Amino acid sequence: MSQKWEGAEHALRLALARRPNLNVDGFLGKRREEEKFWVEHYDFLLSNGYQLRPRYNPEWVPSWIRAAQPTEYLDYEDSIPLLMYTHLNDALHVQDGSKVVFKHVKRLSKETVIVTSLSDIADPRNHCVPVLAVLSLPGATELDPRDALLVMPRLIHFAMLPFCFVGEFAEAMRQFVEGLQFMHECGVAHRDACHFNLMMDGSKVVPNGCHFVRPISPTGIVRDTIEWHTRWSVKPNKYYFIDFDLAASYARGVEIETQVGRIGQDRSVPEFAFPLSPFPYNPFKVDIYQLGNALLTVVERYDGLEPFLALLKPMTSQYPEDRPALSEVLSQLDDFTPEMLECRVKSHSRTSLDETCFELSEHSLIP
Numbered sequence: 001m002s003q004k005w006e007g008a009e010h011a012l013r014l015a016l017a018r019r020p021n022l023n024v025d026g027f028l029g030k031r032r033e034e035e036k037f038w039v040e041h042y043d044f045l046l047s048n049g050y051q052l053r054p055r056y057n058p059e060w061v062p063s064w065i066r067a068a069q070p071t072e073y074l075d076y077e078d079s080i081p082l083l084m085y086t087h088l089n090d091a092l093h094v095q096d097g098s099k100v101v102f103k104h105v106k107r108l109s110k111e112t113v114i115v116t117s118l119s120d121i122a123d124p125r126n127h128c129v130p131v132l133a134v135l136s137l138p139g140a141t142e143l144d145p146r147d148a149l150l151v152m153p154r155l156i157h158f159a160m161l162p163f164c165f166v167g168e169f170a171e172a173m174r175q176f177v178e179g180l181q182f183m184h185e186c187g188v189a190h191r192d193a194c195h196f197n198l199m200m201d202g203s204k205v206v207p208n209g210c211h212f213v214r215p216i217s218p219t220g221i222v223r224d225t226i227e228w229h230t231r232w233s234v235k236p237n238k239y240y241f242i243d244f245d246l247a248a249s250y251a252r253g254v255e256i257e258t259q260v261g262r263i264g265q266d267r268s269v270p271e272f273a274f275p276l277s278p279f280p281y282n283p284f285k286v287d288i289y290q291l292g293n294a295l296l297t298v299v300e301r302y303d304g305l306e307p308f309l310a311l312l313k314p315m316t317s318q319y320p321e322d323r324p325a326l327s328e329v330l331s332q333l334d335d336f337t338p339e340m341l342e343c344r345v346k347s348h349s350r351t352s353l354d355e356t357c358f359e360l361s362e363h364s365l366i367p
Contacts, residue, residue: 011065015073027073029062034086044138050091050100054078077220080213090154090212099154099209100132107136107148114188115150115244127179129155129240156202156215158239159298161228167341168231169305172200173295174333175239180287181326189283191246192264193290195297199242204234248283257283266290270318285320292316304345
């Protein structure tokens with residue numbers, strides 16, 4: 001029966017009567033401490049043409065409290081908090097309706113310098129995430145080492161959607177190998193060219209979009225599931241590397257780094273097997289291993305992608321000197337015939353969509 005709510009306290013009493021173990025802070029719209037940064041900068045971003053989700057509006061009143069009748073508050077998009085990666089947030093570019101992501105960085109940090117420099121280079125092999133703008137936060141100047149926001153396009157994880165044809169995976173692999181080759185020629189080693197840093201432009205495969213925090217849903221509400229097209233039906237698609245906070249640039253001819261402990265997501269890199277004291281390693285060879293292993297874990301989930309094993313296994317050799325040059329890998333990709341690319345593939349047991357979204361949720365601590 002419909003009932004007009006008379007404020008948060010009344011709404012809370014009704015909700016507790018239905019669910020005694022209710023998260024009271026969440027129901028009352030108490031934001032996490034880490035989210036307050038975005039609330040504080042909501043108006044600044046809006047004045048620059050970017051609108052954060054309603055939850056970060058300083059005048060926000062939770063939708064479920066304003067609703068006409070008691071409902072489950074988790075059914076509302078504005079109940080979804082940022083959790084682990086609170087230095088990232090998404091927004092709408094008001095002028096053209098495009099979706100963007102902000103990353104909170106230091107303006108003069110190594111990461112900012114590298115990613116903006118790479119983004120400015122016009123090269124068809126450049127698959128580094130584009131930097132659309134760098135916003136100095138209020139009080140900072142152009143040469144200030146203090147806080148800034150990188151503005152980048154909204155992307156989705158490259159393996160979130162199932163691969164359905166050999167050619168779909170070949171397209172992704174080619175762009176990642178090209179992108180790594182481009183970076184290396186620029187003297188940059190990514191040093192975290194791993195699974196969760198490999199992305200794609202999902203605007204064609206998921207035309208209605210997906211939620212930033214819960215990518216399996218277009219709205220963020222768990223019961224809503226995205227609708228998607230096969231990559232092959234909307235090709236070509238674009239793939240990108242993200243997250244350059246571990247990247248490093250090297251003078252031409254310098255290929256040796258000294259490292260204590262492991263770096264990056266991949267804990268299996270052979271060079272870091274004995275992280276007890278500083279040791280020399282080639283960061284470009286580490287990149288090849290990391291990318292090869294990230295792609296290999298996807299290939300092993302499918303029937304039909306076995307031809308890629310001959311390319312990826314050498315990339316993950318235990319011995320850095322045995323890992324192939326990226327030009328060799330690209331040459332081998334050229335050997336795939338149009339008939340081979342048209343062959344269908346099938347994921348093992350669970351669908352790749354379910355599997356990968358579960359992994360993404362685990363990685364991001366999404367509830």
